[in-house]
Amino acid sequence: MKPRPGASGVPAAPAERERAVRGLPKAELHRHIEGCVPTPTLIRLARKHGLELPTFDPAELDKVVKLKAPMACLDDVLRMFSIAQSVFVSLEAVEEIVCGMLDDARLQENIVLLEARYSPDFMLRGKDLGWQEVLELISRTLRRYEARHGLCGGIILIASRSYGLASAERTVEFAVRNKGLVAGFDFADSESAYPAALYRGLAARLAAAGIPLTVHSGEEGHYSMVADAIAELKPRRIGHGVRIADDPTGRLIGLVRAQGITIEANPWSNYLTHAVDSIERHPLPRYIKEGLRVSIGADDPAILDTDLNKEYLLATERMGLSLEDLRYANRCAVEGSFLPDEKKKDALRAVLAI
Numbered sequence: 496m497k498p499r500p501g502a503s504g505v506p507a508a509p510a511e512r513e514r515a516v517r518g519l520p521k522a523e524l525h526r527h528i529e530g531c532v533p534t535p536t537l538i539r540l541a542r543k544h545g546l547e548l549p550t551f552d553p554a555e556l557d558k559v560v561k562l563k564a565p566m567a568c569l570d571d572v573l574r575m576f577s578i579a580q581s582v583f584v585s586l587e588a589v590e591e592i593v594c595g596m597l598d599d600a601r602l603q604e605n606i607v608l609l610e611a612r613y614s615p616d617f618m619l620r621g622k623d624l625g626w627q628e629v630l631e632l633i634s635r636t637l638r639r640y641e642a643r644h645g646l647c648g649g650i651i652l653i654a655s656r657s658y659g660l661a662s663a664e665r666t667v668e669f670a671v672r673n674k675g676l677v678a679g680f681d682f683a684d685s686e687s688a689y690p691a692a693l694y695r696g697l698a699a700r701l702a703a704a705g706i707p708l709t710v711h712s713g714e715e716g717h718y719s720m721v722a723d724a725i726a727e728l729k730p731r732r733i734g735h736g737v738r739i740a741d742d743p744t745g746r747l748i749g750l751v752r753a754q755g756i757t758i759e760a761n762p763w764s765n766y767l768t769h770a771v772d773s774i775e776r777h778p779l780p781r782y783i784k785e786g787l788r789v790s791i792g793a794d795d796p797a798i799l800d801t802d803l804n805k806e807y808l809l810a811t812e813r814m815g816l817s818l819e820d821l822r823y824a825n826r827c828a829v830e831g832s833f834l835p836d837e838k839k840k841d842a843l844r845a846v847l848a849i
């Protein structure tokens with residue numbers, strides 16, 4: 496007998512709910528490739544390439560590469576990323592990681608549209624690999640996967656703000672030279688130390704080249720930084736955007752709504768990094784109620800021990816979202832995706848069919 500859904504449209508029984516959430520066709524806009532290296536892959540690649548790891552015992556390694564509770568120390572988290580980064584050592588390794596990420600997205604999470612992002616300067620720093628060959632490999636891997644399995648994919652290049660302006664300039668020029676291979680661009684990390692005004696010229700350069708922009712903004716610091724990012728950089732999307740809800744006048748929410756900006760929400764990530772005190776206090780439900788365009792992402796699934804199934808379960812069990820809300824978030828994700836309309840058609844049909 497088919498269980499009756501609760502008021503939210505989501506089945507009340509946990510096993511049924513999990514199955515229902517898993518089966519939902521999903522669109523994901525905010526996922527870092529460097530955060531998609533599962534522990535067994537880390538171990539396999541480290542062995543193959545003779546790399547050091549803190550331990551080769553999977554259970555012990557899990558403890559140092561996964562953030563399972565709100566972070567106590569930023570250095571521990573940076574170390575997790577640096578361990579994951581250390582295995583991007585060869586084209587074969589990059590291909591294996593990207594294929595694993597796509598398999599997980601399709602088979603475990605039923606993702607039909609995925610924009611995957613990475614920072615060339617972070618991923619490839621200290622490696623004997625060229626930016627161009629890696630971008631071409633990732634692009635080729637996505638196209639091949641798309642042709643075989645129908646998952647619609649795209650690449651967002653990231654400038655890591657904490658690497659300084661010269662790195663951001665180099666990454667923007669790299670994106671412009673390769674605009675046929677990239678779907679969009681992102682400025683990420685350390686927003687407080689690197690204000691939006693610094694990147695005004697680079698954002699204009701991307702806009703002139705026709706490369707759409709998303710910005711990690713409002714994950715930390717003051718909500719006025721999101722207003723600055725919107726004014727200075729004119730992004731079509733904002734990664735995280737948690738602080739937007741802090742504006743007591745509500746004007747910032749009005750601005751985001753008026754500009755049709757899509758918020759790439761990452762609830763579990765925000766909880767682990769203390770951007771919100773608890774999942775229950777995450778502003779995503781308010782954003783939906785206020786009519787903002789929102790999507791739900793997993794950010795760094797392997798490091799944050801999450802995926803879209805977990806994010807959707809949290810959203811329905813602890814944030815009060817309904818099945819209709821999830822459908823809305825997926826529609827916003829596809830509509831806000833930087834991929835061309837003809838590529839998004841099937842994904843839109845899939846996420847609306849639920």
Ligand SMILES: [Zn+2]
Pocket residue numbers: 525527683711734794
């Ligand atoms: Zn992110």
